[in-house]
Amino acid sequence: MPIVAIAYFLFLFAPVLLLALGSFGESWSNTLLPTGFTWRWYEEVASDPSFRRAFVTSLQIVGLTCVLNVLVGLPLAYAIQVGAKGGVRLATRLVTLLPVAVPDLVLAFGFILVFSSDQLPWLGSFWLLAAGHLVLTLPYTVTALVADMEQLRLDEYEHAAATLGAPFLARIRDIVFPLLGPSLVSSMLTVAALSIGEFQLSNLIAGFLSRPYPVVLLQAFYGATGFACAATIVLLVLAAIASLASSLTSRLSNNKKAAAA
């Protein structure tokens, strides 16, 4: 077992390690490892206007996707948990999980067909890109929240609060949000990690001025090796931060669930 784990770990991290080395290497051609040390590539990435714009766009898309996930996903998950039974539950499950099963390519073509029409000429806009990211990430939010609501026995606490005289809004404020907070944060960080790295859909539907970071990154591979490495490392660091934060908060919310159970 440990050998398999170590081998898998190497397989996973060797490319990352090479990228990191490459991003600091002065030159890297026809050698196993790069030679020399420089900050130059990071400076170039930082001063490149299209990369700067893409970086900002990506952060905006990530933030917006998270907000939309809360606004759409939380009420949806709540409705499923409170009201849906049998067939309805199955149907909502299917609809929310479909975007995971269907290749991004199919979704992108659908977007292109629908939103390049005269009636809905929104292809290439920032908001459509955010909507696309919402569709791709919503299943994770809804599935995680519904599961957490059940595990937390949220309905029991809500019933109890109702008998104690708390109307709906008070229950949401005093019971649902405080209990669900950690799993909400953890879901959002998962969504952020997914959204930061999303390439397939973005590449096909993003407009020239609203390209997120991964799409612009593709351009880097046509230039100097060190530049490409440095640009990739930037993305990796962002993704790693989101993943790390997500697993930390999910541990926190698990502790809370253990306390509730």
Place this chain on the structure above:
Amino acid sequence: MTLKYENVSFTYPGATTGIFDISLEIDKGELLAIIGASGSGKSTILKLLAGFVSPDHGRIVIDGKDVSALSPESRRLGVVFQNYALFPHMRLWENVAYPLKVRGVARSERHARAVEMLDRVGMKSRADDLPAALSGGQQQRVALARALVFEPQGLLLDEPLSALDASLRVEMRDEILRVQRASGIATLLVTHDQEEALSIADKIAVMRDGRLIQIGTPRELYETPANAYVAGFVGQSNLWQGKVRSDGMVDTEIGAFACDTQGHSSGDAVTVFVRPERVLPAAAGGEGQDAGGDRPASHFSGAVDADRYLGPIRRIDLKVPGGLIRLETHLRDAVTSVRVPADAIRLLPAHRSQTGVFP
């Protein structure tokens, strides 16, 4: 402040289970227990009163006012849930103060009232703890305090002791009764534990398949059950199928019983019902003095099939030709023959069980 069900019926959507034509009344200060097997509809009775579901027919009346259409938050009923449902993110005093908070009571006052209520259930010293730090019995006390702090019109207890250890259950039973008596509140207790119901209820309602089969004091239920089901559900019992032979005699699969057959005519199918503690061991061959009035006791002999030592008593299954006799005795001697005094026997409507022993 009475709680009342008037001809209430409710069936779950898409199912045939539910409750049918239930009428019940719980007076101020009274503790009514509803018992029944799982699926008998006893939890539905509680949900209807709490307001989680609305009746299809009939009315739920609290203190003279029809509340059938009101939501749970407008009914002013304290509910203690099976798992207590203490809010895990609130301190104990905040839990108890929550009903006051949603009613707009100022923080300092609700803190004072919550702590006072916690004091009444013996949990004052833990007011600043979180529920996760408490044992089951302690959570139960806090849940009780929270359900009573806003002076509700009724108290609803949903299987309140089922999550506790056996040793703690008796203690909490007395605690619940004490608090209930002190607040003089109409109380509905839903339980599957007949011993729990017998020990603390003023009245017990027995449910089966969504219908009320008998309602009465614990003593009435135990001594004069309406039918074989109640007899079998409340306490231990011997039930034998029988047929009235003549005045004062009933034939069963294990032999003839001498008993009062008033109200039955010869040839009627009946169920002969005897509590195990009323079956008396008899010295082999000896005819003891019968305390059963003018009728002689019925005698049976056989071999011991099972002998369970329970400390104060032994519970014995005596195998006799044609069936089993269950008896309970504090005597330590071997038992081979028994007598059943005539006044220990009650005749119930015939039931369809083939085994003779119920349940």
